[in-house]
Amino acid sequence: MDAMTLSRVQFGLTAGFHYLFPPLTIGLAWILVVLAWLRLRRAEPIYDQMMRFWTKLFAINFAIGVATGIIMEFEFGTNWSTYSKYVGDIFGAPLAAEAIFSFFLESSFLAVLVFGWNRVSKRVHFFSALMVALGSVLSAFWIIVANSWQQTPAGYKLVTDGAGKVVRAELTSFAAAVFNPSTLPRFFHAVSGALVTAAFVVAGISAWYLLKGRHVDFARRSLAIGIVAGVIATLGSAMAGDWHTRQVAHTQPEKFAAMEALFKTQSGAPLLLLGYPLPDLGIPKLLSLMVYFDPNAQVKGLDAFPPQDLPPVTFTAMSFHAMVWPGFMCMFVMLYGALLLKRGRLYDSRRFLKALFWLIPVPFALNEIGWFTAEIGRQPWAVYHLLRTADAYSPTVPAGQILFSIILFTLIFAGLFALGFYAVRKHVLAGPEAEASRKRG
């Protein structure tokens, strides 16, 4: 394989592995805020226990997210130096802003959450939880700004060298670059997806305790919080997803055509339920209606674009549909859970509890698949219509060295995954009471 392909493999591997962790961080941070608030308002020791248990889980997950996140910031320079030179004037700023406005906030106040039990008041503890949550959302915001600018660049001009060759994109409006057309829909979709992840983790682990008849009070309260968060998050995710898809249709029509597997430009385009390469099961005119609020509007198909500008259709269409349907399933699961909760039957519905436990991996997979859709659908561009991925890599790094680092990172990631899994499993098996009674220090 050549250096460009290897760099793509390595970046996909790094980003893919990294993205298993931040969604849980972002979502769980807000659940911790709720718990810290309850702990502050109601003087019941159970909230102490809940806060400690979920904070510890948060900390394990956060540590792996940080360790893998550092790699990403280096890789733009090490593997994508042409890209970095080309877009650095715009792309570097959100990365620096992420460090200044969010990484410090997260790491500093997480220290208070984890180590500060006996050193700060409940009020300061709550404030720290809030700052961690704020930091995690700001982190999501700035990195999504950077990614969205790759998808829908705005607020720039192209600068040419003496020979008329474009050498770089230069900032003309920071606000336009930050709030480029895809930033907000992507941000809300990703952040609600993060909350979905945390909701399923909290609900799933609590359900497991209930099935085993352990830590019942703790598990009931946690489960209820998980279900409520899950309802809000899955509904939000669906709405933001709809918004985001419509935005893609307007700003990256070839990506949209690939997602929906729409081969021919047509008026009154149908919504394909399964998408390419599965059988054409379509609802007539629905796609036109959903995008343009007009059942007869014309939607551009893949045939409207030059073939060299199209993303890999099969993969893009498959990932999009593999995100949408299981996503709806998550929503119905949470809505059903809310119904059971309201009727007072949630804690005894063993089959539902079992399902909740086994569904824990699903939102993690959906985050990944959503990211496949976004990034594979962006191909062949590193920056949409400006810079091709094939022109973005580091020309000076020998392929052998990249292969070496891929092998190295694969081993490290496997090790980190095993360690993280082991630590979480051990923490869950030990249970919240172990955590509370453990001698601090």
Next chain:
Amino acid sequence: MLNTIWFLLIAVLMTIYAILDGFDLGVGNLHLFARGEEERRLFIKSIGPVWDGNEVWLLTGGGALFAAFPPVYATVFSGFYLAMMLVLVALIMRAVGVEFRSKVESPSLKALWDKFFFLGSFLASILFGVAVGNLMRGIPIDETGTFTGSFLGLLNPYSVFMGIVSLAMFTLQGATYLALRTAGGLRARVSGWAMRLWAAFAVLYLVAAFWTLGVSPHLYHRYYSVGWHWVTITLFVAAMVALPVFLKGRRFGWAFASSSLAIAGLTSTLALSAYPMLAPSSTNLDYSLTAFNASSSPLTLQTMLILALIGVPLVLGYTVYIYSVFMGKVDGSTPGY
């Protein structure tokens, strides 16, 4: 003007990083010298709540370099490819060591994570010095700003020696930090380590200074051409002279401050010697990437400056608060993992 401010800001970020992560890297380098489980726990606890935040200064420095001087970030990071990958491995190793040693009971696994923590810290301490050494020596950059060297070329004797200098510097910083945070017999021991490390670092520094005169005399020319250059070297020398006095006098807070100021004196001397070069070219000094020929647009620099002026004071403010919550002697009652 903006370019100069950003050159300075990068230098300041790197200095803060060297001072703060310097001490927890140093604690890692000394970790295997701690006797028994109790002392090792104290070592880890002393940095527990803060090491992660300290490392963020490196990320911020990297991000700022990317934003303000993209060609430097791109050229140096891709040119130093394998070295950068090793830095990443080292940082991950120490993170894993710190985070997971408390999650296992078996002594042999604990010993394994101890080795991870040590080895990661040790490698990172050396690699940062090797990188700085190469930048001081100059790296092969052609007229198009492209790196033309190899990984083995980075491992030249001068740069490797700079790696040893930085290892001594960070370890000294770690030892003075531990002297500040411990008590009793342990404190007497780490203070003794600090004395020996101070002597080693002083000697290594002198050798490095003369070697640099031979390798990159232009750094000296630049340095002495600045009217107020004596400020930075005086800071370094004064801090180095004061350090053993404070250690002897058991004024450990002052000793740690001296060690930190020595780092600041050294990094600011380096920055003055290099200005405005960020990545000097060993092929031809005129090909060097500088704060002026390798910067982002004025609008980006200006926007980033506003963000930095809002963000950095905030960060410094709550960092001071966090340190005030967690500093004090570490002992059995200190919250830990």
